[in-house]
Amino acid sequence: KAGVTQTPRYLIKTRGQQVTLSCSPISGHRSVSWYQQTPGQGLQFLFEYFSETQRNKGNFPGRFSGRQFSNSRSEMNVSTLELGDSALYLCASSLAPQQPLAKNIQYFGAGTRLSVL
Amino acid sequence: QQQVKQSPQSLIVQKGGISIINCAYENTAFDYFPWYQQFPGKGPALLIAIRPDVSEKKEGRFTISFNKSAKQFSLHIMDSQPGDSATYFCAASFNNAGNMLTFGGGTRLMVKP
Numbered sequence: 001k002a003g004v005t006q007t008p009r010y011l012i013k014t015r016g017q018q019v020t021l022s023c024s025p026i027s028g029h030r031s032v033s034w035y036q037q038t039p040g041q042g043l044q045f046l047f048e049y050f051s052e053t054q055r056n057k058g059n060f061p062g063r064f065s066g067r068q069f070s071n072s073r074s075e076m077n078v079s080t081l082e083l084g085d086s087a088l089y090l091c092a093s094s095l096a097p098q099q100p101l102a103k104n105i106q107y108f109g110a111g112t113r114l115s116v117l
Numbered sequence: 118q119q120q121v122k123q124s125p126q127s128l129i130v131q132k133g134g135i136s137i138i139n140c141a142y143e144n145t146a147f148d149y150f151p152w153y154q155q156f157p158g159k160g161p162a163l164l165i166a167i168r169p170d171v172s173e174k175k176e177g178r179f180t181i182s183f184n185k186s187a188k189q190f191s192l193h194i195m196d197s198q199p200g201d202s203a204t205y206f207c208a209a210s211f212n213n214a215g216n217m218l219t220f221g222g223g224t225r226l227m228v229k230p
Binding site: 031033042043045048056058106107108109110 | 161162163208214216220221223
């Protein structure tokens with residue numbers, strides 16, 4: 001069973017540009033979450049999607065956006081890139097939104113490392 | 118606002134020793150506390166998780182101890198092996214917040230042979 005696939009693995013952009021990152025969840029998984037990982041701020045939640053709808057959003061500016069398609073694949077977009085956006089962006093998928101008294105395991109991809117010059 | 122504080126930032130343990138990583142949380146609404154292991158170049162992987170209705174959970178060499186009144190939980194790695202060298206993250210989530218996880222700052226563990 002294939003894991004969570006994130007593309008591209010590495011990306012170099014310049015300030016002011018925009019970028020789109022892609023995530024293909026594990027087959028059958030319908031929930032996709034995105035996280036930003038930096039040495040200074042650690043792992044921070046960006047947003048979660050289920051059935052093409054955003055369920056939760058972290059404390060990030062509106063330059064960060066995402067979407068989910070009918071096949072559960074997800075993309076995130078960062079517009080007007082800033083130097084501080086350089087980070088590893090991780091996608092995680094799980095079977096379904098959390099059920100009461102149960103937690104669905106989230107499986108992370110290897111991430112997309114974005115460098116903003 | 119950092120809601121989950123993790124310590125130490127780095128840890129060196131001899132092979133066969135016990136590795137202990139601690140986390141403290143602020144929000145009593147958290148109801149699920151997982152630990153993740155991350156190797157270089159890989160995404161985090163779930164190691165073990167606990168709910169606040171139990172004080173301890175053990176899976177193989179990994180044990181979570183949970184102290185609800187102190188709002189603290191810890192990961193114990195028994196008989197630590199060089200292959201355990203990785204970065205470990207504690208996390209917490211709310212029952213009504215879907216899969217959103219709040220992570221601790223991470224602990225880089227090195228197990229010396």
